[in-house]
Amino acid sequence: MATTKLQTGEQYLIQTVDKRIALTTHRLIQQRHPLSWRRTQAVKLEDIAAWEVKPTGSQLYLGLSMLTALLVYFNESFFLLSGFFIALFFMTRSQKVHVLTAQGQSMVLPLDVEQRHINSLIDMVRQAQQNRLDKLGMQKPVYNGAKATAVTSEPNAMAAA
Template identity: 45%
Template sequence: MATMRLLNEEQYLIQTVDKKLALTTHRVIQRKRLRHLRGCTSIMLEDIESWQIKATGNMWYMGLSVASLPFIYLNDSWAFLGAFFLLLFLMTRQNRIHIISQNAVIVLPLEVDETGLNSLVEIFRQAIKVRMERLEQQLPEKVAA
């Protein structure tokens, strides 16, 4: 597995049990453990433009449902198969948090309910606020040097 090295003075704030997602003092890190995608995606906290809650589902099910539509002309039983895949798509839809920056989008692999969402967003806001304060403190030091 590819590991993401921490930057100078960077510390972990929160990390999931499976270590796929981490919030540090400087950035949000998402590790990918798929066979064909090994590596990490990260967004610096100061680069986060917004976050949104979107319902996401497995698009393979929707694609299989649409692919079965032409076969309905051959035999009406294909409609059941298309409906089955459509129901699977609707059943796998979950509300996920999308963190958006100019260069990347990270979809948090967490199922978050409404009460937990407010605390999670508050943790992100506090981390961003602390990071921006540190950057403002370092800026006058660099200008004076």
């Protein structure tokens, strides 16, 4: 299991084989690179407001493409090299899961897995989140782009009209 200290009453539900992501009864924990300043990042399940699956590529290839595109001014053969780096940028894109919290923070999960496995992970976290919210008597927060708010049980004025 991960070396993260658990809170009182918290138990591990599931963990990846490489021990980089752990789901507990209270939190979603991400182990970072051993040389990073903060080794772990955790999000409480009741704070998770939304999920986004975004394709991301290596910014190094994009920067090298721009640099070689500027060198076309001196020699036209750099045009092919620029196109090569653009092709590498698009070929190395992978899908990353972004967990958005009610406070507007984001946590990027380091996953390079297929879409069906990402969906099963999201479903598993949603089920653990619902169990946690039921236990605390809270409602799921809603993410509104720039700012997230908690769902209230007030009746909608538009529905009454």
